[in-house]
Amino acid sequence: MRETYEPAAVERDAQEYWHRHRSFEAREDPARPKYYCLSMLPYPSGRLHMGHVRNYTIGDVLTRYLRMQGYNVLQPMGWDAFGLPAENAAISNGVPPAKWTRENIAHMRAQLKSLGFAIDWRRELATCDPGYYRWNQWLFLRMRERGLAYRKSGIVNWDPVDQTVLANEQVIEGRGWRTGAPVEKREIPMYYLAITRYAEELLAALEELPDWPERVRIMQANWIGRSEGCDIAFPYAPDTVRAVGAEGSLRVFTTRADTLFGATFMAIAAEHPVALAAARASPKLAAFVEECRRGSIIEAELATQEKKGMPTGLHVLHPFTGQPLEIWVANYVVMAYGEGAVMGVPAHDERDFEFALRNRLPVVTVVRSSSGAYEEVRAPWIAAYSEHGVTVNSGEFSGLGFREAVEAIAAALEKKGLGARRVQFRLRDWGISRQRYWGCPIPIIHCAACGEVPVPDQQLPVVLPEDLVPDGSGNPLAKSAAFYQCSCPKCGRAARRETDTMDTFVDSSWYFMRYACPDAAEAMVDARVDYWLPVDQYIGGIEHAILHLLYARFWTRVMRDLELVKFGEPFTRLLTQGMVLNHIYSYQPPGGRKRYFNPADVETRRAGDGGTRYEVVTSDLGTLAVEHEGIGKMSKSEGNGVDPEGLIERFGADTARLFTMYASPPEQTLEWSDEGVQGASRFIRRLWSSVYEHVAAGAAPALEPRALTPQQRALRRTAHQALAKATDDIGRRRNFNTAIAAMMELLNSIRASGDTSPQGRAVRQEALGIEVRVLAPVTPHVCHALWHALGHRTALVDERWPQPDPAALEQQTHAMVVQVNGKLRGHITVPVHADEAAVRAAALADEHVRRFVADKPVRRVIVVPGKLVNVVV
RNA sequence: GCCGACGUGGUGGAAUUGGUAGACACACUAGCUUGAGGGGCUAGCGCCGCAAGGCGUGUCGGUUCGAAUCCGACCGUCGGCACCA
Numbered sequence: 037m038r039e040t041y042e043p044a045a046v047e048r049d050a051q052e053y054w055h056r057h058r059s060f061e062a063r064e065d066p067a068r069p070k071y072y073c074l075s076m077l078p079y080p081s082g083r084l085h086m087g088h089v090r091n092y093t094i095g096d097v098l099t100r101y102l103r104m105q106g107y108n109v110l111q112p113m114g115w116d117a118f119g120l121p122a123e124n125a126a127i128s129n130g131v132p133p134a135k136w137t138r139e140n141i142a143h144m145r146a147q148l149k150s151l152g153f154a155i156d157w158r159r160e161l162a163t164c165d166p167g168y169y170r171w172n173q174w175l176f177l178r179m180r181e182r183g184l185a186y187r188k189s190g191i192v193n194w195d196p197v198d199q200t201v202l203a204n205e206q207v208i209e210g211r212g213w214r215t216g217a218p219v220e221k222r223e224i225p226m227y228y229l230a231i232t233r234y235a236e237e238l239l240a241a242l243e244e245l246p247d248w249p250e251r252v253r254i255m256q257a258n259w260i261g262r263s264e265g266c267d268i269a270f271p272y273a274p275d276t277v278r279a280v281g282a283e284g285s286l287r288v289f290t291t292r293a294d295t296l297f298g299a300t301f302m303a304i305a306a307e308h309p310v311a312l313a314a315a316r317a318s319p320k321l322a323a324f325v326e327e328c329r330r331g332s333i334i335e336a337e338l339a340t341q342e343k344k345g346m347p348t349g350l351h352v353l354h355p356f357t358g359q360p361l362e363i364w365v366a367n368y369v370v371m372a373y374g375e376g377a378v379m380g381v382p383a384h385d386e387r388d389f390e391f392a393l394r395n396r397l398p399v400v401t402v403v404r405s406s407s408g409a410y411e412e413v414r415a416p417w418i419a420a421y422s423e424h425g426v427t428v429n430s431g432e433f434s435g436l437g438f439r440e441a442v443e444a445i446a447a448a449l450e451k452k453g454l455g456a457r458r459v460q461f462r463l464r465d466w467g468i469s470r471q472r473y474w475g476c477p478i479p480i481i482h483c484a485a486c487g488e489v490p491v492p493d494q495q496l497p498v499v500l501p502e503d504l505v506p507d508g509s510g511n512p513l514a515k516s517a518a519f520y521q522c523s524c525p526k527c528g529r530a531a532r533r534e535t536d537t538m539d540t541f542v543d544s545s546w547y548f549m550r551y552a553c554p555d556a557a558e559a560m561v562d563a564r565v566d567y568w569l570p571v572d573q574y575i576g577g578i579e580h581a582i583l584h585l586l587y588a589r590f591w592t593r594v595m596r597d598l599e600l601v602k603f604g605e606p607f608t609r610l611l612t613q614g615m616v617l618n619h620i621y622s623y624q625p626p627g628g629r630k631r632y633f634n635p636a637d638v639e640t641r642r643a644g645d646g647g648t649r650y651e652v653v654t655s656d657l658g659t660l661a662v663e664h665e666g667i668g669k670m671s672k673s674e675g676n677g678v679d680p681e682g683l684i685e686r687f688g689a690d691t692a693r694l695f696t697m698y699a700s701p702p703e704q705t706l707e708w709s710d711e712g713v714q715g716a717s718r719f720i721r722r723l724w725s726s727v728y729e730h731v732a733a734g735a736a737p738a739l740e741p742r743a744l745t746p747q748q749r750a751l752r753r754t755a756h757q758a759l760a761k762a763t764d765d766i767g768r769r770r771n772f773n774t775a776i777a778a779m780m781e782l783l784n785s786i787r788a789s790g791d792t793s794p795q796g797r798a799v800r801q802e803a804l805g806i807e808v809r810v811l812a813p814v815t816p817h818v819c820h821a822l823w824h825a826l827g828h829r830t831a832l833v834d835e836r837w838p839q840p841d842p843a844a845l846e847q848q849t850h851a852m853v854v855q856v857n858g859k860l861r862g863h864i865t866v867p868v869h870a871d872e873a874a875v876r877a878a879a880l881a882d883e884h885v886r887r888f889v890a891d892k893p894v895r896r897v898i899v900v901p902g903k904l905v906n907v908v909v
Numbered sequence: 910g911c912c913g914a915c916g917u918g919g920u921g922g923a924a925u926u927g928g929u930a931g932a933c934a935c936a937c938u939a940g941c942u943u944g945a946g947g948g949g950c951u952a953g954c955g956c957c958g959c960a961a962g963g964c965g966u967g968u969c970g971g972u973u974c975g976a977a978u979c980c981g982a983c984c985g986u987c988g989g990c991a992c993c994a
Binding site for chain 1: 910935989993
């Protein structure tokens with residue numbers, strides 16, 4: 037072995053070995069327990085970023101660890117290759133999205149390979165491959181046959197200048213990102229997938245995912261948003277009947293039927309038919325409806341905007357009292373949720389209260405606190421009382437608790453035919469139509485005579501032409517006659533092909549199944565899926581906690597119900613990794629535009645007197661004192677990204693991997709630190725030189741555990757304790773940082789012992805063997821080399837994980853701490869098997885303890901075996 | 910606005926079931942090493958204090974023999990909000 041660690045050579049050797057021996061090709065083997073370890077597939081943006089390095093290193097550490105535990109592990113990789121950035125790149129440099137995407141994939145694949153991940157590259161797929169996306173189309177058609185895919189109108193952002201649909205991301209403060217034109221809303225026909233049919237199951241099954249982070253389960257449950265309540269019909273008053281032109285009623289959904297007698301107005305969405313009818317008679321109202329409809333379709337913006345409303349002058353009748361209630365159009369009522377109308381109960385709902393206050397609407401209290409602390413809501417009004425309580429002022433329904441009131445009112449409404457209990461979900465059906473080019477075509481043909489006609493299965497896939505270049509004005513498919521011109525499969529007459537493509541979330545909803553059988557030509561999935569799936573461990577960013585994971589859970593259930601797969605939950609265990617952050621530095625010249633500087637270029641200096649620190653950067657503007665804006669997500673716009681490629685060139689892949697695993701636990705954010713990277717590099721060099729020095733003295737003799745001195749025994753115990761801890765940290769807790777810390781401590785102990793006796797060297801040989809095998813998943817290249825250096829002929833990649841020796845862990849005595857009144861006062865050493873009385877006596881005999889107890893009477897002594905004694909005086 | 914999480918030395922973090930706060934590392938300080946390079950080694954390093962000791966986990970309050978950990982309120986930061994992926 038060489039005296040100095042040279043990462044480039046070490047990594048090339050190890051990677052060559054794995055490649056030559058096809059170490060990571062996973063084969064179905066029913067005799068062995070399988071483990072499917074999957075990381076979320078990357079979008080091929082061009083270059084790997086640190087978030088990718090972190091994500092795939094976590095997956096790789098687990099993959100390599102589980103291999104060593106004897107599992108048959110599959111770790112695949114692919115590309116989420118459709119999407120908006122490819123079109124944006126095409127707009128700015130005129131290259132077709134297909135070419136741009138495939139070049140990016142080639143570059144990023146090479147970058148991933150340089151990191152030495154244990155990936156079975158034979159299974160690689162890209163979602164833009166027709167062999168992949170044809171099955172999106174095929175399943176869409178199956179869903180359509182079952183009514184799970186259907187067409188209805190939906191609302192999109194419309195840029196009137198570019199004549200194109202905009203993604204939410206492309207709407208900046210209500211304006212088109214390229215044109216700056218105020219964005220309009222447009223109603224167009226779109227395809228939807230009926231995820232709401234699975235709402236109940238998707239919610240209930242969350243209970244059966246104990247190995248998902250609780251926060252993700254809670255977020256999904258809240259997203260699905262099951263609420264039990266009542267439909268209530270408010271019959272139209274004569275003025276409304278006249279305006280609408282028919283008898284009828286305004287339906288609302290409410291979870292608070294108990295507050296029905298407190299309703300003082302009705303609020304409806306601007307898109308509601310009654311609002312449209314009223315607007316026909318009033319230009320002022322028509323203008324307001326128009327204003328609401330122009331507003332954002334982004335929920336976060338809807339929720340923060342000022343609550344505005346306008347009366348329609350129309351009325352409905354209270355179902356019990358017959359009292360007329362005025363209908364208002366309100367910008368905070370969403371047409372897509374419930375019935376697009378709500379009853380306004382200002383006394384008991386925060387939002388209605390605010391609205392009533394602004395519009396001087398009456399507030400009627402109908403619920404009071406059951407504890408008797410009666411807070412009547414009256415002028416000057418302070419707040420709504422939105423807790424559950426006892427009904428008052430509610431006619432025959434007064435004096436009831438929440439549950440009884442809802443029951444009684446619902447029953448009475450049902451009798452009158454004006455309502456019923458109902459479960460409502462917040463979840464909406466999944467709109468998948470995108471008016472964009474770079475996506476999976478929706479396999480439908482529109483025929484003037486036959487209407488919507490599915491593309492016959494034998495004509496699949498509907499292939500996306502790869503030579504078009506979008507220019508920012510609409511979908512190029514809609515302008516390409518070669519694509520859209522076709523004949524109707526039913527009647528044979530000229531017809532038009534659907535030019536919308538699918539949401540890219542469709543692509544990522546089942547890719548993990550296709551990895552099991554990427555070459556299956558005749559079917560979406562085959563029997564190999566039964567072997568590998570479900571995914572045992574899924575790893576990806578927390579930002580996907582809701583949408584991607586929910587869509588994949590839905591899609592899997594659809595496939596289950598079509599008897600394509602035998603499971604409904606795709607991901608057994610989930611790890612949501614935190615983001616990678618870095619410092620943000622900027623400089624704003626007087627009157628000029630703010631510039632950002634990469635932290636790598638920023639230097640910390642001190643004022644001449646050794647005092648205040650400040651950060652400077654040397655650029656084309658000279659040396660500048662820059663402003664530290666804090667820490668944020670690595671991003672292009674703030675110029676604080678770190679390029680993994682440069683890092684690997686300078687320090688090697690092992691250092692990059694070690695740093696990202698060591699700097700913080702996987703679920704937390706990771707702060708970039710150049711010094712930290714150097715620390716990681718230094719540790720690897722120390723490990724290298726420790727092994728070098730050890731083997732330079734020749735082969736160590738066999739270990740004879742019985743012949744060890746107390747010091748040798750202590751080092752051996754340290755090694756086995758560290759092994760036990762690291763095993764638990766990686767295998768159970770998935771806390772790689774503390775496992776690495778345990779190995780750093782062990783290496784410190786190994787280096788601190790200068791024992792050159794034969795058994796001293798035997799203990800060190802064993803300890804270094806543990807060190808190298810435990811670190812192998814994190815820094816596989818250097819460990820591959822060190823394993824050979826320690827004299828082993830086998831390849832580390834095929835080694836088993838070491839087992840702690842119970843005999844080595846045995847101890848005669850252990851240390852305990854003694855507290856007096858909960859404060860640490862002394863330390864004692866007691867035999868491991870000492871009983872409580874003996875421990876208590878030893879604690880009270882300690883001189884520090886005696887000093888603090890003095891002559892005060894001992895009231896209680898609490899003994900926590902093996903840990904501490906608390907003396908209460 | 911709604912949903913979810915997080916907040917511990919100069920810094921990243923550790924403390925796994927309510928039981929020694931600050932493991933490990935970075936930075937810093939001092940010393941050693943004429944292999945001056947992002948080298949190696951030794952020691953110190955929460956704050957106040959000469960010490961004994963006191964204080965200390967965002968803020969305020971509570972439960973407990975004992976709270977970073979549990980409960981309540983507040984403040985701050987971050988993620989998601991359905992067409993970014």
